[in-house]
Amino acid sequence: MDTHSPDLLSKTGLDGMRTGAEYLRKLSEPDRNVYQNGELVRDVANHPSYRGAARSIARLYDIAADPALRDVMTFTSPDTGKPVLRCYQIPKTKQDLADRRAMVTRWTESTFGLMGRTPDHVASFLTGYASKASVFDQLAGKEWGDNMRRWYARARDEHLYVSYAIVPPQINRSKRAHEQSDPYLHAGVVRETDAGLIIRGAQQLATGAVFSDYVYVSCIHPLQAGEEAYAFGVMIPVNAPGFKIYARRSYADTASSMDDYPLSSRFDEMDALVVMNDVLVPWEDVFFYRNIALCAAQWWQTPAHALGNHQAQTRWATKLRFLMGLTKRTAEITGNIGVPPVISQIGEMAAYATIVENMVQMQEYNATLDDEGTLWPSRAALYAVMAIQTDLNPKLLNMARELAGGSMIMVPSSMRDFDNPEIAADLERYICSPGYTAQQRAAALKLAWDLIGSEFAGRHEQYEKFYGGASHLVRMNMFRNYDFGRATALVDQALSLKD
Ligand SMILES: Cc1cc2nc3c(=O)[nH]c(=O)nc-3n(C[C@H](O)[C@H](O)[C@H](O)COP(=O)(O)OP(=O)(O)OC[C@H]3O[C@@H](n4cnc5c(N)ncnc54)[C@H](O)[C@@H]3O)c2cc1C
Numbered sequence: 248m249d250t251h252s253p254d255l256l257s258k259t260g261l262d263g264m265r266t267g268a269e270y271l272r273k274l275s276e277p278d279r280n281v282y283q284n285g286e287l288v289r290d291v292a293n294h295p296s297y298r299g300a301a302r303s304i305a306r307l308y309d310i311a312a313d314p315a316l317r318d319v320m321t322f323t324s325p326d327t328g329k330p331v332l333r334c335y336q337i338p339k340t341k342q343d344l345a346d347r348r349a350m351v352t353r354w355t356e357s358t359f360g361l362m363g364r365t366p367d368h369v370a371s372f373l374t375g376y377a378s379k380a381s382v383f384d385q386l387a388g389k390e391w392g393d394n395m396r397r398w399y400a401r402a403r404d405e406h407l408y409v410s411y412a413i414v415p416p417q418i419n420r421s422k423r424a425h426e427q428s429d430p431y432l433h434a435g436v437v438r439e440t441d442a443g444l445i446i447r448g449a450q451q452l453a454t455g456a457v458f459s460d461y462v463y464v465s466c467i468h469p470l471q472a473g474e475e476a477y478a479f480g481v482m483i484p485v486n487a488p489g490f491k492i493y494a495r496r497s498y499a500d501t502a503s504s505m506d507d508y509p510l511s512s513r514f515d516e517m518d519a520l521v522v523m524n525d526v527l528v529p530w531e532d533v534f535f536y537r538n539i540a541l542c543a544a545q546w547w548q549t550p551a552h553a554l555g556n557h558q559a560q561t562r563w564a565t566k567l568r569f570l571m572g573l574t575k576r577t578a579e580i581t582g583n584i585g586v587p588p589v590i591s592q593i594g595e596m597a598a599y600a601t602i603v604e605n606m607v608q609m610q611e612y613n614a615t616l617d618d619e620g621t622l623w624p625s626r627a628a629l630y631a632v633m634a635i636q637t638d639l640n641p642k643l644l645n646m647a648r649e650l651a652g653g654s655m656i657m658v659p660s661s662m663r664d665f666d667n668p669e670i671a672a673d674l675e676r677y678i679c680s681p682g683y684t685a686q687q688r689a690a691a692l693k694l695a696w697d698l699i700g701s702e703f704a705g706r707h708e709q710y711e712k713f714y715g716g717a718s719h720l721v722r723m724n725m726f727r728n729y730d731f732g733r734a735t736a737l738v739d740q741a742l743s744l745k746d
Contacts, residue, residue, distance in 0.1 A: 570643060630728050
């Protein structure tokens with residue numbers, strides 16, 4: 248599967264589907280305030296730090312626009328009658344959830360599960376909001392609910408890429424938003440004007456913001472009375488005046504070549520602090536403001552969090568499949584694949600990967616229907632797998648490292664070494680493996696290093712630990728969703744046993 252050949256990026260999409268070429272064209276417009284290495288980036292699509300990842304995202308749009316994949320990748324918009332991304336479909340049946348998984352899986356296979364906040368992620372949250380718009384109507388009022396409904400339909404019908412920043416900057420976690428040294432360190436509403444809200448402050452850790460069209464800015468941290476200014480949900484275009492995207496260092500920058508760092512160079516989706524210097528948000532882009540109840544309810548009283556993380560877990564399952572494939576390939580290359588303890592260890596890893604994959608399907612199997620006919624992925628199944636992810640992911644990486652020995656390290660400094668006739672003979676003699684040329688061996692092991700050991704890999708390990716929030720919070724979600732009724736009933740039954 249070629250994920251990067253530019254000629255695969257078609258020019259126009261049938262039936263109005265967004266194509267990779269259209270996406271890249273928009274991304275090269277010099278209108279957003281993205282900063283990298285001390286400089287304002289004028290052309291995100293072609294900047295050396297971003298061009299690989301930008302093309303990977305463009306490729307996603309091309310996959311979705313491929314008429315041969317129409318049934319997998321799209322459904323029909325109820326408003327336009329045209330095909331739109333399936334991640335915007337409100338699930339009514341288990342088949343709808345399975346179809347959503349199939350779409351997400353197709354995309355994640357093209358990124359090997361290495362891009363978390365692709366356009367299907369926040370789309371799943373918006374879909375969750377729209378399916379339960381009554382929560383917005385009740386807690387804020389119909390006009391705000393309608394803003395959200397219109398936005399959902401717009402993002403869906405215009406194939407928009409929305410990222411989100413929903414966690415306040417760390418600064419000082421021992422103090423609440425309004426107790427910080429400045430009341431507008433955490434993003435907050437400064438004032439209301441006829442034209443809209445003025446927002447000041449920062450929010451983190453907007454993965455994909457550099458590449459997206461809009462950032463949904465809100466807060467997932469529980470807020471208390473006194474923190475009303477921080478309780479809002481707004482959609483901000485990345486080119487809004489005063490909106491700045493301070494990206495972390497790009498790991499593509501240190502990737503010496505695509506051959507040596509095949510993943511860092513293609514899939515670094517970037518994380519960023521977004522800073523709002525009195526950004527004006529027009530009223531139609533405001534879902535709610537000064538509303539602590541709705542700020543919390545959007546995550547937990549709608550299926551947004553469940554659908555968004557069903558997407559995230561589908562991605563993780565693909566990534567684990569990729570890890571399993573590379574682990575097996577590495578053991579074949581080192582010749583250890585026939586050793587019983589090695590087989591046993593790979594078997595144990597395969598068991599965990601299978602559990603994760605099956606737990607995604609359990610979210611569908613045990614899904615529950617709400618009073619408006621929307622099917623929510625089972626939250627018990629979802630949070631169970633999220634709660635163990637923080638420990639399981641590093642455990643699997645550790646097992647893969649153990650099996651690899653020094654193989655991922657003992658590779659030529661660059662694939663270019665093979666072009667030097669003075670050393671090529673030695674490399675071919677001492678770096679090969681049975682069934683693999685030296686170049687094949689080096690390519691596979693460099694791939695493994697980029698998944699397990701490079702700086703890009705280190706960021707990924709942190710991502711899997713934190714993308715769903717700090718682990719103590721994820722475990723609390725599990726606590727809230729476990730069926731303790733059945734569990735304690737057993738205790739009561741045991742206590743009522745008579746002689
Ligand atoms: C690579 C990456 C990508 C991300 N992408 C996004 C994104 O796209 N959008 C977005 O909005 N957010 C994103 N996140 C941010 C993520 O939501 C936060 O990093 C996460 O919620 C943790 O918050 P924090 O970093 O402020 O850690 P903190 O809240 O400061 O917590 C740090 C650690 O302190 C300890 N701790 C703190 N309080 C307690 C407590 N009460 N009990 C026990 N232990 C405690 C825990 O060990 C905890 O893990 C991303 C994070 C990472 C690492």
